[in-house]
Amino acid sequence: MQIVREYTYAFGAASPHDGALDTLVLPVVTAAAMSIFLAEVARRHPEEFILMFLDGAGWHRANSLVIPENMKLEALPPYSPQLNPMEHIWDEVREKWFANEVFDSLDGIEDRLVEALVALKGNQDLVASTTGFDWIINCRLTAT
Numbered sequence: 001m002q003i004v005r006e007y008t009y010a011f012g013a014a015s016p017h018d019g020a021l022d023t024l025v026l027p028v029v030t031a032a033a034m035s036i037f038l039a040e041v042a043r044r045h046p047e048e049f050i051l052m053f054l055d056g057a058g059w060h061r062a063n064s065l066v067i068p069e070n071m072k073l074e075a076l077p078p079y080s081p082q083l084n085p086m087e088h089i090w091d092e093v094r095e096k097w098f099a100n101e102v103f104d105s106l107d108g109i110e111d112r113l114v115e116a117l118v119a120l121k122g123n124q125d126l127v128a129s130t131t132g133f134d135w136i137i138n139c140r141l142t143a144t
């Protein structure tokens with residue numbers, strides 16, 4: 001018996017300031033799919049300038065990526081998932097909507113994923129508190 005793996009992908013952007021959440025479920029992760037997501041986020045926020053921080057995924061930094069005019073992309077340092085607010089959203093989705101469950105089909109997974117993302121989008125306080133973490137940086141200056 002051959003095991004066949006199927007995938008679906010959630011793209012997401014959160015505003016830690018006000019808890020706004022924009023997501024899109026797509027069948028692939030490519031520069032073209034990322035461009036579709038960026039265009040959708042820009043369309044949903046036409047009066048805002050969006051500064052979006054991204055991790056180092058290949059589709060986040062591809063030369064063919066189309067970046068909307070009201071958006072600037074900034075890369076997070078490599079190997080620093082703790083700096084990416086969306087990682088906390090993905091943890092919330094895994095823990096609350098996918099814990100210890102087996103699905104019969106990819107459609108069932110996608111339905112649950114959309115249910116989770118819609119619920120989170122409707123709970124801006126939770127999104128803000130989950131993504132709006134403060135970092136305390138201790139600096140010590142030494143003279144030699």
